[in-house]
Amino acid sequence: MRGKTLSGFSIKNSEQGVALLLVLWIITLFSIICAEFSWTMRTETVTAANFKEGEQAYYTAEAGINKAIIELLRSANTTRRAIADTEEGELQQYWEPGSGAYSFEFAGGTGEVEIEDEGNKIGLNSYLQKKSNITKLKQLLQDKIGLEGEDRDIAADSLIDWRDKDKNITGINGAEDDYYESLDEPYTCRDGKIPVIEELLLVRGIDEEIFYGTAGKPELKTRLTSEELEQLLQGSTEAEIPEAEVAEEETDNETAGLVKTNLGLVNLFSVHSKSNNFKPNINSATVNQLLLLDGMDEATAREILIARQERKFESSTDRLPQFKNYEVWKNSITVKGAKRIGGTGQFTIKSRGFSPDGRISRYISCNVTITRSSCVITQWKEVDA
16 A cells, blocks of 8 residues: 555655645745846846936036036136127126026036136135234124124134144134044144135034035035926026015114025135135125125125126126115125126136936036136036935
8 A cells, every 4th residue: 555544534655745845945935036136137227227317417517517617718708898789698698607507408417507706705825824813703703604702712713723833722712733633533733724615614613504604515405306307497598596585574673674694604715715805796796795795685685696697887886876785885895897708717616417307416516717718627526416
């Protein structure tokens, strides 16, 4: 007999049951392998797509930098009289510093470019080099950045110590090597010329809020909403400045309607500027730079930008007296470059490129020196957003 019978049931050889279990285990193993392979392929496909879109966004941002340089060189060699008889609207094709974000398209992607005139800022190194400026520096930090009391004193004294070459602590709140070497991640004080403005983030008492201010870090905007993408795709290559919003009601206070905006050190200082005073050029200042002026509010700043797009200001009395609180800020500005579209000097170009679907962006910032016949890139910063 091949098996035995017990109470009417046949006891079979157990080898058939083991074979069945082995088949089930093999099927399960192959299922796991197939699922893992499918997941890996899907991940690699998404990774490859993201890499492709990231590269598209990067080269779109780089294209924005190159286009801005070309525009600055072209405008530096073009006077307004030379284009007076051209077709209507051609003037607006020139990209000018301080006029907000310019949108453009490149290889299926979209981008935004902003140009800042570094000459509108205070020369950081020359300003900090003079220790006699400590009182002015504290007042500047209080009036323009919004620092007060001990926070102001720590920031001011530490900024002087970071730049000077000695090892003596300024005031009672300064910081030299002893302080920085005691940190969890120690480093030494610069004690010399500051090469890049971002180095101020290493100084005692300076954090990102003080450095960037209410404007925030420009590289943090990494993607577009569907509405922003549609608006950017439909946008022209001209600067788009939102219409100024004016408060419906004002109080009886003399400063009614004024908005005290505290921006950051990056809006106030530059390692590329040689100016020892904050007197922005009304024809190239950004909204943020104009907001640093006493008596200036955002609505007035945007109205000034709209007015100078139509025609640059010829002098301090050319249409400017019509703007709010002119008597307060008129002595805190300069008026230059009315005859020429752009101009020469130091400029910061900020370019952000987006992938075709707007999901991924790359940010590039560079500083350039523009003359009538050349362009030299003195600083280049990339952010993989």
